Amino acid sequence: MPTRRALLKTAALAACSAAAHPLLSTMTFASAPGENRLVVIVLRGAMDGLDVVQPYGDPALRALRLALSAGPEGGALVLNDFFALHPALDGLMPLWQAGELAFAHAVATPYRDKRSHFDGQDLLEAGTGNDLPIDQQKGGWLNRLLQAMPGATAETAYSVGTEEMLILSGSAGALSWAPEAALTLSPQARLLLAEVYHDDPLFRDAARAAEEIGASLTGEMGKGPKGDAARLAxxxxxxxxxxxxxxxFSLSGWDSHARQAQVLKRPLGDLATAILTLRDGLGANWARTTVLAMTEFGRTARENGSGGTDHGTGGALLMAGGAVRGGRVYGDWPGLGEGQLYQDRDLLPARDVRAYAGWAMRGLFGTKTGLIERAIFPGLDLGPDPRILA
Structure with missing residues (x-):
C-alpha cells in the first residue's frame, strides 16, 4: 500500500509532467501590418538557463554544479570570456557567429516563490504582474498587442492538442490546428507512468505495450519530438x-528534476531544430524576424542529489533572427556567490523578461512605450532600451 508521502510525491510529479506534456503543446498565429515578424516560443517545463547559457566565468558555478557541465571543460561552447553554450545547441553556433543569436540572462516574470508550472506558464502567457490571482489572469499579451496595432487583424490561432494557448487568447478570433504528428511521451512522463503503474500489472503491462507500439510506429513513420518541432516551425x-x-508555439520537456544531462538533450535538440527550420523556411524574410524563446521560470542554482535541478526563479531568454542584434548575452549578472542568490537557492532576477518582449514590440511594430507598460504588460517598467534589435 503506497504511503501518503509517496502519493503526494507522485501527485507532484504528475503535475510537473502534465504541465510539460506534448498533448498540451499549442500553436497560434495572427496577421499584422508591415513586414516585421515576431515568433514567440514558450518552453514549457522551466528551462535551466544556467545549464543552457553557462556562466563559467563566475567562480561559484563549479561549487554549485559538480556533475552538470560547468563550462568549456565540460564540453560547453565558448560564447565569450564569461558564458558558454550547452553543447546540444551546437547547431546554433553559426547564428551566434553571424550575429543572429543572443541571450538575456537572469530574467524572470513577476511570478515568485510558489514555483508552479501551471501558474508560472499562465503568468508568462498572460503577461501580467502579481496584482491579480492566477485564476483571474485573463487574455494573453500577444492578443493585447494585436488590439493595440492599427490595421491588425487576427488571422487564425492554431492549437496543437486540446489546449488553446493563453498567450493569444482574447477578443481576436482563434481556430484550432493539429499537425499530422506522433505525440510521444517525454522521458519524464514515461518515468512517472512507470512509478504510478509499478504495482498494478494490468496497467503496467498495458502501458508498456502501448509504449512499444508507439515507438514502433514512430520509427516506421520517421516521426518523434524532433520531427514534430520541425513540422511546427x-x-x-x-x-x-x-x-x-x-x-x-510551445515546446515541452524542460522539467529536469533528475538526470538533467540526459533529459535536456531532446528539448535542446527540438529548440535548435525549430529555430533552424524557421530560418530556412523564412528565406529572405528571416532578416525581418525576431524569435523569442521564453520559459516560465528558471531552476535552482545548485544541482540536486538526482543529477537534476528543481524549480527556481531567474532564467534565460533566447533571441534569434535576422532582426536581432546578436552575438552577445544581455543583462546585468547578479552573481552566484554567497549572499547573491535569491532565497539562497535561485539565480536572482536582474530584469523582467517582459521588458525584452516589450522593447522587441517597440522596435518591430512601433508600439508606444506607454501602451506597452499600461495595456500590453500592465504594471511593467520597461526601463532602458537594451537595444536587442539590429
Whole structure:
C-alpha cells in the first residue's frame, strides 16, 4: 500500500509532467501590418538557463554544479570570456557567429516563490504582474498587442492538442490546428507512468505495450519530438511568408528534476531544430524576424542529489533572427556567490523578461512605450532600451 508521502510525491510529479506534456503543446498565429515578424516560443517545463547559457566565468558555478557541465571543460561552447553554450545547441553556433543569436540572462516574470508550472506558464502567457490571482489572469499579451496595432487583424490561432494557448487568447478570433504528428511521451512522463503503474500489472503491462507500439510506429513513420518541432516551425514559416506576422508555439520537456544531462538533450535538440527550420523556411524574410524563446521560470542554482535541478526563479531568454542584434548575452549578472542568490537557492532576477518582449514590440511594430507598460504588460517598467534589435 503506497504511503501518503509517496502519493503526494507522485501527485507532484504528475503535475510537473502534465504541465510539460506534448498533448498540451499549442500553436497560434495572427496577421499584422508591415513586414516585421515576431515568433514567440514558450518552453514549457522551466528551462535551466544556467545549464543552457553557462556562466563559467563566475567562480561559484563549479561549487554549485559538480556533475552538470560547468563550462568549456565540460564540453560547453565558448560564447565569450564569461558564458558558454550547452553543447546540444551546437547547431546554433553559426547564428551566434553571424550575429543572429543572443541571450538575456537572469530574467524572470513577476511570478515568485510558489514555483508552479501551471501558474508560472499562465503568468508568462498572460503577461501580467502579481496584482491579480492566477485564476483571474485573463487574455494573453500577444492578443493585447494585436488590439493595440492599427490595421491588425487576427488571422487564425492554431492549437496543437486540446489546449488553446493563453498567450493569444482574447477578443481576436482563434481556430484550432493539429499537425499530422506522433505525440510521444517525454522521458519524464514515461518515468512517472512507470512509478504510478509499478504495482498494478494490468496497467503496467498495458502501458508498456502501448509504449512499444508507439515507438514502433514512430520509427516506421520517421516521426518523434524532433520531427514534430520541425513540422511546427516549417508550418509557422509558411504562414509567416504570407500574411501572418506574429506566431507562437510551445515546446515541452524542460522539467529536469533528475538526470538533467540526459533529459535536456531532446528539448535542446527540438529548440535548435525549430529555430533552424524557421530560418530556412523564412528565406529572405528571416532578416525581418525576431524569435523569442521564453520559459516560465528558471531552476535552482545548485544541482540536486538526482543529477537534476528543481524549480527556481531567474532564467534565460533566447533571441534569434535576422532582426536581432546578436552575438552577445544581455543583462546585468547578479552573481552566484554567497549572499547573491535569491532565497539562497535561485539565480536572482536582474530584469523582467517582459521588458525584452516589450522593447522587441517597440522596435518591430512601433508600439508606444506607454501602451506597452499600461495595456500590453500592465504594471511593467520597461526601463532602458537594451537595444536587442539590429
Amino acid at each position: 516549417a508550418f509557422a514559416a509558411d504562414r509567416l511568408n504570407g500574411e501572418t506576422r506574429i506566431a507562437s
